[in-house]
Amino acid sequence: MSVTPETAVSYDVRDEVAVLTIDFPPVNALGEPMRRGLAMRLEQAAEDPAVKAIVLVGANDRFVAGADIREFGKPKQGPGLLELQLMMEASEKPIVSAVDGHALGGGLELALAGPFRVAASRAKIGLPEVNLGLLPGGGGTQRTTRIAGPEVALDLILSGKHISASKGKELGLIDEVTDGDVTEAAVAFAKKKAAEGGPYPKLVELTDKVEKVDFAIFEDVRKKNARKWKGMVAPFKIVDCVEAACKLGPRDGLKFEQDAFQECLEAPSRAAQIHLFFAERTAAKVEGLSPDVKLKKISKVGVIGAGTMGGGIAMSCINAGLPVTILEAKQEALDAGLAKVKGNYDISIKRGSRSQEQVDKALALLTPTLEYADLADCDIVIEAVFENMAIKKEIFGKLDDVMKPGAVLASNTSALSIDEIASATKRPGDVIGTHFFSPANVMKLCEVVRGDLASDETIATAMAFAKQIGKVPVLAGNCEGFIGNRILRVYGGEADILLEAGATPWQIDQALKDFGFPMGVFLMRDMAGLDVAWRMRQGRIEAGTLDPDSPEYTPLADRLCEAGRFGQKTGSGYYKYEGRDATPDPEIVAMLEEISAKKGITRRELSDEEIVDTILASMVNEGAKIVEEGYAQRTSDIDVTYAFGYGFPKYRGGPMFWAQQKGLDKVLEIINANYKRYGDRWKPAKLLEDRVAAGQDWEGKPVAG
Ligand code: 3HC
Numbered sequence: 001m002s003v004t005p006e007t008a009v010s011y012d013v014r015d016e017v018a019v020l021t022i023d024f025p026p027v028n029a030l031g032e033p034m035r036r037g038l039a040m041r042l043e044q045a046a047e048d049p050a051v052k053a054i055v056l057v058g059a060n061d062r063f064v065a066g067a068d069i070r071e072f073g074k075p076k077q078g079p080g081l082l083e084l085q086l087m088m089e090a091s092e093k094p095i096v097s098a099v100d101g102h103a104l105g106g107g108l109e110l111a112l113a114g115p116f117r118v119a120a121s122r123a124k125i126g127l128p129e130v131n132l133g134l135l136p137g138g139g140g141t142q143r144t145t146r147i148a149g150p151e152v153a154l155d156l157i158l159s160g161k162h163i164s165a166s167k168g169k170e171l172g173l174i175d176e177v178t179d180g181d182v183t184e185a186a187v188a189f190a191k192k193k194a195a196e197g198g199p200y201p202k203l204v205e206l207t208d209k210v211e212k213v214d215f216a217i218f219e220d221v222r223k224k225n226a227r228k229w230k231g232m233v234a235p236f237k238i239v240d241c242v243e244a245a246c247k248l249g250p251r252d253g254l255k256f257e258q259d260a261f262q263e264c265l266e267a268p269s270r271a272a273q274i275h276l277f278f279a280e281r282t283a284a285k286v287e288g289l290s291p292d293v294k295l296k297k298i299s300k301v302g303v304i305g306a307g308t309m310g311g312g313i314a315m316s317c318i319n320a321g322l323p324v325t326i327l328e329a330k331q332e333a334l335d336a337g338l339a340k341v342k343g344n345y346d347i348s349i350k351r352g353s354r355s356q357e358q359v360d361k362a363l364a365l366l367t368p369t370l371e372y373a374d375l376a377d378c379d380i381v382i383e384a385v386f387e388n389m390a391i392k393k394e395i396f397g398k399l400d401d402v403m404k405p406g407a408v409l410a411s412n413t414s415a416l417s418i419d420e421i422a423s424a425t426k427r428p429g430d431v432i433g434t435h436f437f438s439p440a441n442v443m444k445l446c447e448v449v450r451g452d453l454a455s456d457e458t459i460a461t462a463m464a465f466a467k468q469i470g471k472v473p474v475l476a477g478n479c480e481g482f483i484g485n486r487i488l489r490v491y492g493g494e495a496d497i498l499l500e501a502g503a504t505p506w507q508i509d510q511a512l513k514d515f516g517f518p519m520g521v522f523l524m525r526d527m528a529g530l531d532v533a534w535r536m537r538q539g540r541i542e543a544g545t546l547d548p549d550s551p552e553y554t555p556l557a558d559r560l561c562e563a564g565r566f567g568q569k570t571g572s573g574y575y576k577y578e579g580r581d582a583t584p585d586p587e588i589v590a591m592l593e594e595i596s597a598k599k600g601i602t603r604r605e606l607s608d609e610e611i612v613d614t615i616l617a618s619m620v621n622e623g624a625k626i627v628e629e630g631y632a633q634r635t636s637d638i639d640v641t642y643a644f645g646y647g648f649p650k651y652r653g654g655p656m657f658w659a660q661q662k663g664l665d666k667v668l669e670i671i672n673a674n675y676k677r678y679g680d681r682w683k684p685a686k687l688l689e690d691r692v693a694a695g696q697d698w699e700g701k702p703v704a705g
Contacts, residue, residue: 009037011044016052016194017187018045023059030106031068032078039079042087053190054091056114057098057183063123066105069132069274072265081106081138082258085113094193094200098186099123099165099174109138112147112173115200118189119165119174120182128160132277133270133651135238137261142204142253145245147172149209153242154221158235204250213246231516232651233267268661272653276643279636279654283474284463287633289456296406296461298468302327302381304395306337306368309412310384312440315341318365319441320469325367325374334368341366344441372402380408380465382434389416393424400425408458408465410434414485418451418478429455432462435482436471437645445645446471447482472644477631483623483641486631487655490622490681491615495521496554497678498611500596502603505574506584511608512615516649523582525557526573534561551599552681559591617670619655624685635687635698656698664703665692 008024008031020041024034038056045054058064067081088095088110095114097103103111103125111117119125127136127144135141136157145153148171156163156171168174178185193200221239229235237260244256264270303314303326314324328334345363348354367374375381381403383395392411399409409431411421422431433449446466450459459475466473476482481489495508509520525533534557540546547553560566560573567573568580575582596603623638632638639654652658659667668688675682695703 003033005033005037005040007037008033009041011041013048013050014187015191016050017055017190018048018051018053019055019057019183019187020045021057021059022064025060027065027102028058028060028062028107029065029068030081030110031071034068035080035084036078038084039087042084042091046087046091046093051093053093053194054095055098055183055186055190056095056111057186058101060101061120062101063097063099063103064107064110065102066107066129067138069277072274073271081110082254084110085139088113089202089204091200092198094190094198096186096190096193098182099125100182102126102162104162105129105136105140106138108173109136109140109143112143112203113139115202116189116193117168117174118176118178118182118186119168121165121177121179123165123182124162125165125168125173126160126162127157128162130158130160130234130238131273133232133234133267133273134264135234135241135257135261137257137264139204139254139257141238141241141257142245142250144173145242146206146210146250147203150213150217150242150246153245154217154239157238157242158221158225204254210246215243215246218243230514231649232269234264234269237261237264269651272651272657272661275636275653275657276639276650279640279657280472280644282634283472283637283640284467286459286463286475289460293456293460295464296379296408296457298322298379298408298461298465300325300378302375302378303384304375304381305384305386306334306340307384307386308340308438309436309440310382311337311341311344312438312442313382313384313412313436314366315344315362315441316436316469316471318362321365322469323365323367325369325378327369327372327375329370331370334370338366338368344439372398375399376402377404378407380410380461382410382412384412384436387413387415389420392416392421396421396424396431400427406430408432408461410462412436413449415481418449419453422451422453428453430458432458433476433478433482434462434466435476435484443645444470444472445484445641446473447476447484447641447645448473449476449478449482451478472640474637474641475633476641477629479626479629479631483626483632483638484645486626487619487622487638487642488646491618492521492525493554493681494615494618496556497552498606498614499556499592500554500599500601500603501606502596503606503611504584504589504592507606507608508611508615511611514608515612515616516652518647522574526567526575526577526582529567529569530557530561530573531566534558552678554595556588556591556595559595613670614674616655616658617667617674618682620659620667621671621682621685621688623656624687628685628687660697664688664697668692 010021012019022028022034024031045051096116096118097111097114099117099119100123105128108125127140129136152171165174165177169177176189218239241257241260245253301317301322301324303310303324306326306328314326317324345359349356349359381399385391411433413433414435418433422428425431432454435447437443437445448462463473498508505522509523512520541548565572568577571577576585626632627635635656638656642648643650643654648654668684671682671684697703
């Protein structure tokens, strides 16, 4: 059934209060029919002689999730949010927003345009526009500052966090919190206000919090975050707007915010971040599952291994309210793992990100054990021991013996074949990979790795479970390195080749940092330690799967390890270290010159642009191959993987989106140039060639121009 303004906002009078119910699925966003409907109903209520007050409420227990993100970049139709807000401010009848579920972005701004808000205690409010490369453009920067002061406004808007209704009340954004029915409470509140009589407050005209402001706070925030926000538009504009709320009158402040919002809208980072918003949600969807697939209910989790990964995974689960039984082979390891978990929580209490009460509640859900039998009734068990196939198979054999029928058996492997792990059980249909990223309690990405025999139920359940514990799931096939590490290996390799061509580790790292990565490849390797990869290479050389004499073999990392330079922990690696401070080391240049000379390579100057283009083009080519081979469902899944697990700057939308913005044809040119120079490993992905030949984007839509 199509949505009309009449159905998007319905009208009902209860006890002299007009209840306007917004029903615009899925999340009651401020889409065109909803805006038209609301304008119409506000007018109806204003003119209705039987109505003394107005309540705005969202259907399906949720208020309004903000502007309709699908409309950005398209011509505006119907009344805008600002027009609705003017109507609300001009209303002679008190308007109360009844907030349940979420009031986010334009949703909260809509509620703040009226004089009053009543919220359900379970409701969350926030101004998350910054995550979309935007700022609250419906008066949010102005009203929040005037209600709660600039410090609160900066914190809320720059973080984009969702806060509880009671926190909202503490800040003055909510008037009343109820544990009961929010519409009833709002109707009662509205009646009371109508009886008391107007005029009703206009929040944009409040002044006490914007008087006596220390303007140095704005410069401090800009300075403190200058590096973090490099290349972004929205955070700087948010600071400008909050500052403007303290300097300008209410109407000028709103105008200032409008202009700043427009600038954010036009910035490329807005398109990139909105791409990621939808890409994240699309990634959670699995193509081709049987339509009657049923999710298995997950209410109890087992974790095997209390090391860094196991502890982090357990924390994610207990933070989401799921009881966890965590198993280790030895008491000392179990004790050490639990101490680490508690230590992590202590840090979050100190930082103020969690309260003692929240931590106590979470820890009460964690049960340590040394016995496999204690895992028997878990709905999912996640094995997180180190990467050794023999050990993993032994564990899965044991799990097969003890776990209840239908339980999901997951392995947190980053490299091993999930099919081989599954072969250790008599129930390969229940086995799946769940590749978390370290620190697992913080990092959002979870690659869900489907083996050949994984059942639809198991796949769908693992994806939903990852979401349940606050992760961003991406479905990957069982290829070497899955999605993320397969691409990492390719572009890491290209970075090594660039060193031999003439670059230095610090030039490459700086170029990647300037592009927006939190750190470059070589610094990252130094931090992780070079010895593990060295031992793995030696193993592969011994096994005959890696040829150190091939011209493509880049020996610098071996030379470093042979010299005892294992990275930060030994005081030197690709860099020299004073504590954690890395400095370039002329010895590395000497080593590189020797390696290049031995290979007959004349070292040359490389521009930062060439470095970034080469590294990114190699990512894109491998990403396209992964999709083409069916190991990822879609190109946007590659973006989600890289943005949520590998530090790819979100404001650039991910490698595949970067390629699209640059022009797929241009990226193909870079790939072809390298193919000519280096041969096979740069063979262009067919998917990319096909899209360019057809003049299409990744989704097969025609490219403009
Ligand atoms: N506009 C359009 N569609 C939206 C939307 C929005 N604001 N928010 C969510 N959706 C869509 C999603 O794309 C998804 O669609 P799909 O089913 O086709 O994939 C569907 O709604 C459900 O979304 P989720 O899977 O995210 O549902 P959850 O229940 O997990 O979460 C939510 C609900 C917390 C509201 C979450 O969707 C969310 O955070 N939404 C974005 C909120 C936001 O950023 N608001 C600010 C918008 S910008 C703005 O308001 C500008 C203003 O200042 C002028």
